[in-house]
Amino acid sequence: MTDQIETLAPRFFGQRVKRREDPRFLLGRAKYVDDIVRPGMLFASFVRSSEAHARVRGVDIADALALPGVVDVLTGEMIADTSHPIRSDSTMPTWQGTGFPALAIDKVRFVGEAVACVVAEDRYAVEDATEAVIPDLEPLTPVANMDQATAADAPLIHEDWEDNHFIKRHVETDGFDEALDAAPHRSSHRFVMARHTGMPLENRGCIAEWDSAKGELTLWTATQIPHLVRTGLADALQIPENRIRVIAPDVGGGFGIKGHLFPEELSCSIMAIRTGRPVKWIEDRREHIIACIHAREHTHEVEVGYDDDGTILALKAHLQVDCGAYSVYPWTSTMDTGMALGILPGPYRIRNYYVDAESVATNKAPLGPYRGVARPAACFTIERTMDAVAEQLGLDPTEIRRRNLVRSDEFPYTSVTGLQYDSGSFIEALDLAMEKAGYQQWRERQQAAREEGRYLGIGVTTYTEQTAHTTQEFKKRGIPMVFGYETSMLRMDPSGQVTVNTSIHSHGQGLETTLAQIAADQLGVSLEDVRISFGDTSEVAYGSGTFASRSAVLAGGATDLAAGEIRAKLARIAAHLLEAAPEDIEFSGGRAYVAGSPDQGYSLAEIARMTHHNPQHIPEDEAPILESTRTYDASPGNGTFTNAALLLLVEVDAETGFVHLLDLVCVEDCGRIINPLIVDGQIQGGIAQGIGSALLEELVYDEDGQPLVTTLVDYLMPGTTDMPENFEIHHLETPSPFTVQGIKGMGEGGAIGPGALVASAVDDAIRPLTSGRVTSLPITPEKVRTLIEQG
C-alpha cells in the first residue's frame, strides 16, 4: 500500500519533466498580442525620424488625415502638455537624466525616434497614411559614437546637460597605485564589443483599450514586466494605477529587450483614449531593429599587473558604454556600467582594483539590458586579459585560470567590489570540462591538424553569473525602483485543485512547469492539479516580472513558502479530522494521511470541500479558506552566484577567415536544478545567442548616426548550421546556502561566455600565422583575414 502511494506521488523537483505549457504552442493556439482581436479595433503606425539629431520644426498631418480609413494623427506637440515623458533617474552622483517623450516634441535624438502616430481602420490603410505624414526636421550635428560624444567641442544631445555623460563612476581600492607599481609584469589592452541586441522573434506590439464609462485603461502588451509597465503608464498619463490593467499574454521571447516601458505603449494608450476605440500596434522588423532597445556597446581599456606565476596582482580599467539617446525605464542608463564595474574581476581572486566607468549619450537608439547585461563584455575583457597573461608567461590558458580562480574552501567569498559569491565550483567546473572534453586529446588533434596545414584552436572561458540579485543589490545600484522581491498567491479551491498566481512572467523559461513542480511537491499532488497564472495585473500580486535570472529563485521561493503554508493548514485540518497530531500527517498521491497508515486519511479534494462547504468540521480557530500569499526576497540580497566553465574546439579556414565551431563542452553549476531539461534548453539558447555576439551580430551606424543594418538580411543571427557540431552540457550542483531549496538562477548564463570563448579559440588557432589577437567582437571572417594578413 505504502509503495503504491509512493509511486503515485513522485517528487518532481530535479526531474526532466516535459513542459506543461507546450501543447497550446504546438497546436498553434497560443495567444500572442497580435493574435488578440478587440471589437472595433483600430491599427496604429508610427512616423519615425530619418535624422539622428534634428530640431522638429513641425509635422504636417493634413494629407494623412484626409486619406480613406484614417481616424486620427497625433504629434508630440499635441500631447506635450497632457502626458509626461518616460523618466527613469538614477539616484547616484553625477547622474544627468532624460525624459523620453511618447512622440518627439522639440528635438529628435536618434534615427527611428517616433515623431507622429497614425491610427486607421486597417493595417494597410495605416501604412499608406504613415507615408503621407511629413515631418519638418532641421538637421543638427549628429553625435554618432563615443569619440564624438566625449570630444571637447561635442554638441550636446540634451541641451540642459553639462556634457554627454549620463553618469561617471569611479571605484578604487586602498593602495591601488602601489599594488600596480609593485607588480613584476604589466600589460595593457583594449577590448571592444559591438552594439547588437536581443532580437526576439516576435516584435513588440500592444493593444490599448479605454473604457470611458469606468475610466479604465487596459493594455495588452508583449512585455516581461506587466506591473512595472502599469506603474510607468500611470505616472506618464496621470491615471491612478487601480484604473490601469496591463496584460502580458504569450510573449514571443524577450531577453531583456521587452523589459521596458516604451513610448509606443504610451502613444497607443493616448490614442485609445482620444478615439474611444481599441488601438493595436504591431511593430515591423525594421522598426524593431532601428527603434527598439539596443545593447552591449562597450569599450574597455585595462591594465593588469601580475607576478611570475601568473597571479593577478592589480587590475585597472576604463569602461565606456554607448547608451544611446535616452535613459530607459525602469533601469536607467546606469545598468551596463554598474554591472560591468562590479563583475569585471569575475571569478578570480583579484584584490586590487581601480575602475572608471562612463555611460555616454549618443544619437543612437537607447541601450538597455539584454541577457547577461554587461557580463558578456566584462567576461570578454577579463578572459581576454587572462589569455594574454598566459601567453606572455608561456602558461596553458587553463592553468592561468586555475591559479587565480576562487577556490571551493573560500566560499562565501567577498569580491573586491563587495559582491558575496555564496558558493560555487569554479575550479571543479574547469576540471570537469577538461575531463569531459578530453583536453589533452584536443591538443593532440590540434597538433596533428597543424602538421596537415589546418588550423584548429582551443578556447577556454570561466565565469560567474550574478543571479537573482535582490533588494540590497538594486538599492546599491541607485535605481529608483528596487526590484527585490516576487510574490506568489496560492489557492486551493473546493475541488482540491491548486492555482498559483505569480508576479513573474514566463515567455520561454518554462515557469508554468517549474513552479508547478515546486507546488506539487509541497502538496503531494500531481502536476495536472496545479495551474500557474501570470501576466494579468488584475489577477496577480504586484511584482517586477521576469529578468536578471531571478524568477526560479524568487517566484520559486515564494511558491514554495506559500505552498508550505497551505500544506501546514491542511495538516492541521486533517489532524483534527483524524484525531492525530499535525506533524504526523503526510501528503502524497493527492491525499493527506497519518504517517505509516496511508488508508487512514482523506483526499485533498475531500478536505478542501469540507473546509469551504462544511467548515463546522474543521478546527474552530481555522478560517474556511485555503489560501496563502508569500513574498520572497532572497537574502543576503546581492544575489546567488552560478558558475560555468566552457571549452571550445574550432577550425579556422585561413583562406576565408571563416570560423567553424566543432566541439563545445559546457559545465554549469546553478545550484539545485528544478528541471534539467529546461536548464539545458536555457544554456543552449543562451550559448546560441552568445555565438551570435561572437561571430555575427552587429548594429552598424555610419558617422552621421544613420543605421546601416535595417533587416534580418543584414543582421545575421545564428541558424541551425552555425551551432557547434557537438554540444555537450554537464552539471555540478552546489546549492546556495542562502536561497529556498538552494536554487540559483541561470537564465542569462549561456550568453555570457561565448564571446570570450570563441575569441580564445580563434587566437589559439591562428597563433602560428600571426602575432595579432582578437580584441573586438563580432569576429567576422574579414577580421580574421586581416589578422592573418598582418602576420
Add this chain to the structure above:
Amino acid sequence: MNRHTVSFTVNDQPHEVEVEPRRLLADVLRENLGLTGTHLGCEHGVCGACTVLVDGQPQRSCLLFAVQLDGAEIETVEGLAADEQGFHPLQTAFWEKHGLQCGFCTPGFLMSSKELLERNPDPSDDEIREGLAGNLCRCTGYVHIVDAVRSAAEAIREEQR
C-alpha cells in the same frame, strides 16, 4: 483598390476570400480565417516563422500574395492536430525533447520539418540542420529541435513499419 475572389483549401477546408491584390497570404490566414498559429517574425522572408505548406512545399506566407493562390492546397500548423491526443509525431517529439521555448518560431519549424521528413524519412543530423536552415529560432539554440526532428523521424518510420 480592386478586389479579387480567390478560392483555395486550408487544412482540407475550402475557402473563398475577396482580397486586394496586395494582401498577403499570412494576413488572410491570420485575419480573414482566424488561423493565428502562423506567425510573422520579419515580413521579409528571412525568419521562416510564417512557413506554411502550399501544395506540399514549404513557402513563406509573408512573401506570397493571396491572389497567387487560387486553387492551392494550403496546410498550416492548425492542420497537424486538433488536440494533444491527436498530435503529429513531430509535435510529440518537440514536446518530449523540449524543442520550443517561447513557441513563436515553432509553427514554422513544424511545417518545415514535416516537409523535410516527407522528402527524407531518415535524415542525418547534418541533413536536418541543412533542411531547417531557413528557420530562425532565437530561444533554443536548435540542439533540442534537431533532437526532436530526429526522434520524430524514428517514430514515423516505426509507425510505418
